[in-house]
Amino acid sequence: MGSSILVGALSTSLGVVPLAFSSAQVLKTVFISFTAMVTLGLAHGLILLPVLLSYLGPTVCIRLNHQELRKQLQPDHGKDNSAGGDDEEIDVAPVIASSISATGSGDDMEKYTI
Secondary structure, three states: OHHHHHHHHHHHHHHHHHHHOOOOHHHHHHHHHHHHHHHHHHHHHHHHHHHHHHHHOOOOOOOOOHHHHHHHHOOOOOOOOOOOOOOOEEOOHHHHHHHOOOOOOOOOOOOEEO
């Protein structure tokens, strides 16, 4: 994502570089304003917006691995119930909801085959 921002800033800068060598004061002013606008946009796209979105954006969904999920779902944590019955349906919604900070209503939680 940052590469497209850099390419956009570079191509815009290359497009207005000839204005810097112009003898007319108006064109030099346009060059300065374009350069300031590109620099400000580059700073917003690469620094400000990613930082703001990391604080204000959605939370990351953390998935549990199968072994950890089985340990949390088994009534007896000491027993190993891995022999047979691998395609039984287990409701993992309470485990997932308790292990991640859910921001939604939780209606999208389904039963998964483990």
